[in-house]
Amino acid sequence: MLAELSRYDQVLTCDAVRKAFGARVALDGVSLCVRRGEFVALLGPNGAGKTTLFQILSGLFVADAGQVTVMCRDMRRDPVRALAQLGIVFQQPAIDLDLPVLANLRFHADLHGLPRREAAQRIARLLQAFGLAPRAQAPVRELSGGSRRKVELARALLHEPAMLLLDEPTAGLDPASRVQLLAETRRLARHAGAGVLWATHLVQEVEQADRVIVLDRGAVRFDGTPAALLGITAAATLEAAFLAMTPSVARAAQTAQAELSA
Ligand SMILES: Nc1ncnc2c1ncn2[C@@H]1O[C@H](COP(=O)(O)OP(=O)(O)OP(=O)(O)O)[C@@H](O)[C@H]1O
Structure with missing residues (x-):
């Protein structure tokens, strides 16, 4: 019974997913899950495999091996119903700049x-929640980067998905807009009971997460709470803990530091 409950509590599951581009293995047996209402940060340096994983989770790529389910629907066998439960914000903005916010x-x-x-009721609620109501008739092109991202997030939430996939959604935003977008996503997702997978390489963005998954060179190196990450690495800060979990990044940081002090 408990096992059944916990299975149905999992909004997204990813089991032993593998993907290679020729000889380059981008994902080497990645397993993870996100539960209802849970905010999970996927933390990984450049090239870790985050975008490849998102492309598989969102059905854009097919994995070479392994299984992805959304609300127990298999992404390969039942893609329409699996995808209907996903709200996605890609790393590259994907919104029509010439259309007004409302039309998008x-x-x-x-x-x-x-x-x-x-639809009209939901749109009005989301525009209000993101402070975008006064800009509803403005073409997206006239909005700041932060507001454009909010439109993308509102769009991802509009069909009330069970799971939000956000691939570095704060890329290119200033620190204040980053903090605001993160806080609003958390609040709205929690309110809706949706799971969130938030990919980032910014350690500051994982502090408030319920759980952090560290991905490096195509493999999960850690999966637990931010406090547990600090605990097992005995690091003073999350930044130091992340470096301890990703030796390749730590080496690059040391080299850069040595070059700066030379
Ligand atoms: N289409 C592709 N063809 C060949 N190699 C690829 C392709 N896409 C990704 N890779 C390789 O797979 C690995 C993982 O890349 P991916 O873009 O998924 O990482 P990432 O964690 O999203 O990095 P970033 O933070 O820089 O976006 C990298 O070594 C990358 O060079």
Whole structure:
């Protein structure tokens, strides 16, 4: 019974996923899960495999081996129903810059087959929550980088997905916008009971996470709470703990430091 409960509590599962590009192995047997209402940070240096993993989780790439499920739907066998439960923000902005904010959101609602009245209510709520209501009629091109990201996040939440996949959503934002976007995502996802997988290489963004998964060179090096990451590495800061978990990054940091002090 307990095992059944915990299986249904898992919104996203990824089991022994492998992906290679020719001889380069990008993911080497990655297993992880995200539970309902849980905010999980996926922390990894450049080239760790985060984007490849997201492309597989969002159905853009097919894994060479392994299994992905969303709300118990197998991504390979039942992609339509698995994808319907996902809200995705890609690393590269993917929004029509010439369309007004409102039209972008309406288009997404239509794609998901939301009835017009229901869509209008949800859009109004999300625009309000993100402080975007006054800019609803503005073309996205006229918005700041931070506001554009908020439109993408609102769009990802519009069909009320069980799981949010966010690939470095704060890339290119200033520190204040980063903190704001992170806080708003957490609040909205928790309110909706959705799971969140937030990929980043910024250690500051994992402090508030329920759990952190460290990915390096295509493999999971750690999976636990930020406090546990500090505990097992006996590091004073999360930054030091991350370096301890990713020796290749630590070596690069040491070399850079030595060059600076030479
Ligand atoms: N289309 C591709 N063809 C060949 N190699 C690829 C391709 N996509 C990714 N790789 C390689 O797979 C590895 C993982 O790359 P990936 O982009 O997934 O890492 P990442 O963690 O998202 O990095 P970043 O933080 O820089 O975006 C890297 O070694 C990369 O060079």
